[in-house]
Amino acid sequence: MKRFLHLMGWRANATSHLEKWLSAIGALCAIAVIYAVTHWLLPSEAALWVVASMGASAVLLFAVPHGALSQPWAVLGGQVLSALVGVTCQKLLPDHPFTPALAVGIAILVMHYARCIHPPGGATALAAVSGGPAIAALGFHYVLSPVLLNVVLILAVAVLFNGLFPWRRYPAPLARLPEAPRLPSGPAPEDLYHALRKMDSFIDVQFDDLLKILQLAQRHAQSQRLGLDDILLGACYSNAQSGNAWAVRQVIDDHPGKRTRQDQLIYKVVAGAGKGNTGSCRRQDLLNWAAHAVIAQGDGWVRVTPQDSASNALLRQLKGETPRP
Known part of the structure; x- marks a missing residue:
């Protein structure tokens, strides 16, 4: 089931309940305006088509206001140019079975x-x-009214509504640009740009948003740095390396009641490079090697506090899932 959900694109959603409700309320306000204007200009049967199109735009403008597909030029150019293409195709090939596919x-x-x-x-x-x-x-008048008129209206509502909340400012350049991360061990903004180019596919994310995500992640990583007192018996630690260099070590023995830099401890490699091997080192050496504490979850590992990792190891031992150190 997990593999099926992954294949279907089911992912964790990090947005708060407030953000979800604001997205819905913003779209409600925008479509209320669009619906009123459209039905004033067009018969109800024709208006339904236009409202359906603008309803899809509302999802992007209010649920993903910082996405590349949601920015003003994307909305204005995408809607108006597509309307021009559709009307032109209808004029050149009226009522032809292939015309709808050609237009799209x-x-x-x-x-x-x-x-x-x-x-x-x-x-x-x-x-x-x-x-x-x-x-x-309507002919080419369709491009101006209702399409262009509706686009102007929905963009106006998006700017006004999203502007009420600092984290939703629209368009995206109005938001505060994050400072470029400068950690020597992390990727530079130029590296992110290179990675986007190498993917050779349209990614619905702004470059500035990627920088902000990286900055927040690195700040979180700094706040989670381990100390000598965080190296605990039974806990698992990852070196957070990429590729074949990645490994997870579990402390299986240490000096009871002693947590100095020089005291020796024994560890076992439980995942990654050298899995199954054991070794010994100073507590300071393991601290220098470890990036953070982890626990096994499903087919992977997730970051936790050292206390949680040690408690998880003890629980597994009590259940008989792992041998005692």
Whole structure:
């Protein structure tokens, strides 16, 4: 089941309940305005198509306000250019069975080259072709009203609503730009940019957001640094290295009641490079090697406090899952 959920894209969601509710309330306000204006300009049957397209835009603008697909040019260019493509295809190939597919395909191509990928644009292009007589009768007027008008309205609501909350400021450049992390052991901003280029795929994340995530992660890592008193009997420690250098060691014996730099302890490699081997070293040497304490969870390892790691080891021993040291 875990592998199936992973394949389906089921992931942990780190957003708070407040953030989820704000996303819903923001979209509610925006669509209320769009719905009113659209039904004032168009018959209800035609209006449903436009509202559906803008509803998809609302998900991006209010649930993912800092995403690359949600920025003003992506919304404006994606919607308007796609509307132009859809109307043009309908004019050139009216009522042809292939016209809807052609309109969506060309719309995606145009959005790529115009650097304004916005998924709801595909729905806007499709609506121009298969939206019925009311949409077809508008011709190129469809691009200006309702599409352009609705885009201006939804962007205005997004700027005003998201601007009320410091962490949701929209567009993304209005948010405070994070300072570039300067830890010598961590990747530089240029390395992140290189990694994005090597992926050769459209990633819905702003470069500044990546820097902020890296900065927060490194601050958290600094706050979790281990001390001599954190090297505990039974606890497991990871060196946090990448590739074949990664390993997890468990302390299986130490000097009772003594936690100095020079006292000796015995460890066992329980995962990664050298798994199954045992060794001995000074407490200070293990402290220098270890990045953080971990416990086994499923098929992997997660970071915890040394106390939690030691308690987990004791619990497993009591259950007979691991031998006592």
